[in-house]
Each structure stands twice: as C-alpha cells, then as structure tokens.
Amino acid sequence: MPDPELFPVQSSLPTAASHFGAYVLADAAARALKATEAPPLASSSPAPPPVDVPAADLRRILGGPSGLGTASLRFPPREEPPTPLPALSSSPAEGIAIPGLYHHPVAEPDPVRVEEVSRRIKAWALDEVDLFPGDWEDQFDGFSVGRYMVACHPDAPTVDHLMLATRLMVAENAVDDCYCEDHGGSPVGLGGRLLLAHTTLDPLHTTAEYQPQWAQSLQSDAPRRAYRSAMEYFLQEAGPSQADRYRHDMARLHMGYLAEAAWAQQDHVPEVWEYLAMRQFNNFRPCPTITDTVGGYELPTDLHAQPAMQRVIALASNATTIVNDLYSYTKELASPGRHLNLPVVIAERENTSDREAYLKAVEVHNELMRDFETAAAALGAACPVPSVQRFLRGVAAWVDGNHYWHQTNTYRYSLPDFW
Incomplete structure (x- = not known):
C-alpha cells in the first residue's frame, strides 16, 4: 500500500x-x-x-x-551529489537573532546540498538567463540563496526539486531589484513593466500576427528572462492547479508592488493597518x-x-x-x-x-x-x-x-x- x-x-x-x-x-x-x-x-x-x-x-x-x-x-529518499563540492565564497555566518523575536532555531542546512544548489543556481543565472553583469557577482553570492532554500525546504526529495524554488526566488528578486528597487527600479511606469513580466508566468493568448512580438519580448530584459526560464522548469514538476496557484500568488505580489509604488509617487506614508x-x-x-x-x-x-x-x-x-x-x-x-x-x-x-x-x-x-x-x-x-x-x-x-x-x-x- x-x-x-x-x-x-x-x-x-x-x-x-x-x-x-x-x-x-x-x-x-x-x-x-x-x-x-x-x-x-x-x-x-x-x-x-x-x-x-x-x-x-x-x-x-x-x-x-x-x-x-x-x-x-x-x-522520499534523497539524491545527493556523490562528493561534497568546493565551498563558494558565500559561507554561512552565525548571526544574532533579534532580541525578543519569537522564532524557532533550525539545524544548519545540509552543506552538501547548499553547495550544489549554490553551484547550479549561479550557472543558471550566468549561462542560461544572463541575469546580472559581472560587477553584481558579489551581491549575488552574498545573497546565499542556496543556504536559504535548503533551510526552507528540508523535505525536498532531490536537489532538482530544490532548484524549482531557488530559480523562482532569484527571478522574483531580479524583478524586485530591477523594476522596483536600487538596480534601476522606479515607481514610474512600474505597472506596465510588471504586466509584461507577468505574461512570462501567465502566457499571452493572442492572434498569430502579434504572438511573435510577444514571444520576442520575453527575452528583452534580465527579469523577464529569469521569470520565463524559472517558470518553465517549475511547470515540468508542478501540476496544473499548483501552477495556477503560483500564478495567482504572483499576481498578488505584483499588486502589492504597485500599491507601494503609488505611495512612493505620492510621498505618502500609509496608516499602520494600511x-x-x-x-x-x-x-x-x-x-x-x-x-x-x-x-x-x-x-x-x-x-x-x-x-x-x-x-x-x-x-x-x-x-x-x-x-x-x-x-x-x-x-x-x-x-x-x-x-x-x-x-x-x-x-x-x-x-x-x-x-x-x-x-x-x-x-x-x-x-x-x-x-x-x-x-x-x-x-x-x-x-x-x-x-x-x-x-x-x-x-x-x-x-x-x-x-x-x-x-x-x-x-x-x-x-x-x-x-
């Protein structure tokens, strides 16, 4: 059974x-x-x-x-690399928890998995989606996304499963940084950029005349390239309802980006509940x-x-x-x-x-x-x-x-x- x-x-x-x-x-x-x-x-x-x-x-x-x-x-049984890989520069640091913050300590994430996920995600970012210029490399390494995802998903059966979450996490952060934050982002025009980026997750269904132009746009900037690639990998494992659930939650995320951008344009500080x-x-x-x-x-x-x-x-x-x-x-x-x-x-x-x-x-x-x-x-x-x-x-x-x-x-x- x-x-x-x-x-x-x-x-x-x-x-x-x-x-x-x-x-x-x-x-x-x-x-x-x-x-x-x-x-x-x-x-x-x-x-x-x-x-x-x-x-x-x-x-x-x-x-x-x-x-x-x-x-x-x-x-499920875990598939591990046969031998540990060399450590990357983004080695873990102990850190200090915020005094009084309610949390549960966790065991140090599996270092073999951390190194393998770190190696694969950097190769994906550089070789598959051309995500960032060379002078951003220290920031990418310092994000320590491999350690992040291994710590958050201790039940992932394989490294391939961990990579599903890792690519999506990196892609989401690329959109946030490049569209909203300090790597060229701006609240001005954000809605249009987010809408077009969202079509990499929720594909456009249009006429034959305009379909090629949309398809070409998916490669037009690093955030869209990352979204598109990460979603393609995710769809290889996710069922239809899981994929639609993710699209829905990404639409929620993008709506939150737009609310914050609107407040920034108005120089408005919301009420705490808002x-x-x-x-x-x-x-x-x-x-x-x-x-x-x-x-x-x-x-x-x-x-x-x-x-x-x-x-x-x-x-x-x-x-x-x-x-x-x-x-x-x-x-x-x-x-x-x-x-x-x-x-x-x-x-x-x-x-x-x-x-x-x-x-x-x-x-x-x-x-x-x-x-x-x-x-x-x-x-x-x-x-x-x-x-x-x-x-x-x-x-x-x-x-x-x-x-x-x-x-x-x-x-x-x-x-x-x-x-």
Whole structure:
C-alpha cells in the first residue's frame, strides 16, 4: 500500500462547498482517505472544532526542521551529489537573532546540498538567463540563496526539486531589484513593466500576427528572462492547479508592488493597518505556497482553497515578511530615499521614537507568528489528511528557514543598536 506521506491523496470534496468548518473538513478527509484506500489517521467521529488546541498538539503538528516530529515525516529518499563540492565564497555566518523575536532555531542546512544548489543556481543565472553583469557577482553570492532554500525546504526529495524554488526566488528578486528597487527600479511606469513580466508566468493568448512580438519580448530584459526560464522548469514538476496557484500568488505580489509604488509617487506614508494590508500582498507568499511542489507531492486544490488553509498561509507569509522588515531595517535606512517598513510607518503614524517603533514591530511579528501556529494546529487537528499534515509542516519549515536565513546573512543585514 502506498505511503500516504509520499503519494498525495486526491480529495473529492465538492467544489460547491463554500465555507470551512470542522464537519466539512472531516468529510473531505474521509473521502480522500477512502479514495486512496489509505488507513484512517483518526477515528471516524466528526473532527473537533478548530479551537483551543493544546500546546502539545501544536508541537506535534508544527514540528519543523529543528527536529520536533521529524521521525514521522518519512520523506522520499534523497539524491545527493556523490562528493561534497568546493565551498563558494558565500559561507554561512552565525548571526544574532533579534532580541525578543519569537522564532524557532533550525539545524544548519545540509552543506552538501547548499553547495550544489549554490553551484547550479549561479550557472543558471550566468549561462542560461544572463541575469546580472559581472560587477553584481558579489551581491549575488552574498545573497546565499542556496543556504536559504535548503533551510526552507528540508523535505525536498532531490536537489532538482530544490532548484524549482531557488530559480523562482532569484527571478522574483531580479524583478524586485530591477523594476522596483536600487538596480534601476522606479515607481514610474512600474505597472506596465510588471504586466509584461507577468505574461512570462501567465502566457499571452493572442492572434498569430502579434504572438511573435510577444514571444520576442520575453527575452528583452534580465527579469523577464529569469521569470520565463524559472517558470518553465517549475511547470515540468508542478501540476496544473499548483501552477495556477503560483500564478495567482504572483499576481498578488505584483499588486502589492504597485500599491507601494503609488505611495512612493505620492510621498505618502500609509496608516499602520494600511501598510500591513499592502504587506499581505507584497510579501513572501509565493514561496511557502509551493512547498508541496518542492516536496514532490500535491495538496489537493479543494483543501488548499479552504478559508482555514488560506488563513494559515496568509499569516505565515505576513509574519515572514515582517521578519524581513526587521532584519533589513538598517540596510534600508542607509539606502537613498525613504523605504517603507513597519518600524518606519509605526514611528511616523504613531509618533514614537525609532526604538519604540522597532520594538512594537517585533510585537506585531510575534502576534502574527502565534496566530499562525494556533491556526495551523487547529487546521491540522480538524483535517487529518496526510497531504494537509505535510503541507502544514512544510509551511512551518519555510517560516523557520526564512528566519534562519535573515539571522545568518550578515553580508546583507545588521541589527540596530536598540538593546
């Protein structure tokens, strides 16, 4: 009998189900398990309401890369390079965690995988998509994307699976840097650039006369070349619903870019709640949402679309993005112009000192993190489907790996002197 952790269940929850509740998810779990003839994971009685989950259940469900619950993961066998490769210049540094920031330490990512992913991604960037000029090489190495992705995806069965996430991460950052930020970016005209770049992910369907012109445009700049290539690799592994899910989350990301650009053009500092709304779109969501593709399985569409799962993903993405605001705070202050981040917005809108605003932003992050963990634990208890359980663990691992990378990337980040 197939191991349900390795072969995703196929849910038959009716698409007309428009609301989430314990009984809806219990029915989905029963149908999914029956469809695969997998042994039941819980009693046949209705699942309990997703509230008041004990701390022990939280640890059981969200045991991530730090070692909690890893004995039950039963991931596919890993394909490793036969021998370790020479270390690249972007070696890890220990770093210092932000005092008071709620996070979970993780084990050092597999160095063999880190080096192999680092080697492959640099070859892809230079040889396949001509991503950056030579004088950007130090910045590319300093990003340490191999260590980042290995830390965030501990259940990836092969290096090839890790590369799916790594190419997309690099491509997303190329668009951000070259269209929005300090490598030639500008809020002026950003909408047009993003729209055309998005067609590399969501292809244009047009007439025969104009199709060649669009196809030629996909090679016109480095961000579009990177998007196009990364998406082509992703489609080799992702199912249709996984690919469409990713496109949707990238559209969310691009909408967030546009909101921030509009505020920059107006020299407008949003209210704190408005900034947090923008950050729910301009955030890391496209990364954890593909954790099942990178893991070599699929979370069924109807389970992914449930409001409870969407809340879990949104909270995780919001928390990880505030981590970025906090660790990149001094870097952004040293850059030209005014960069919006949560401490800056709190300081201006709530008339506090920089230190008070930063410490309040830490509290905002911590509340989001605890809400994420509570929501994930409740959903896992209510819906004991193997693919749901594994997806929740994968999102939690991504959250922890994202913090690890920010903490240890001292090439890019340093902390303010607020303690």
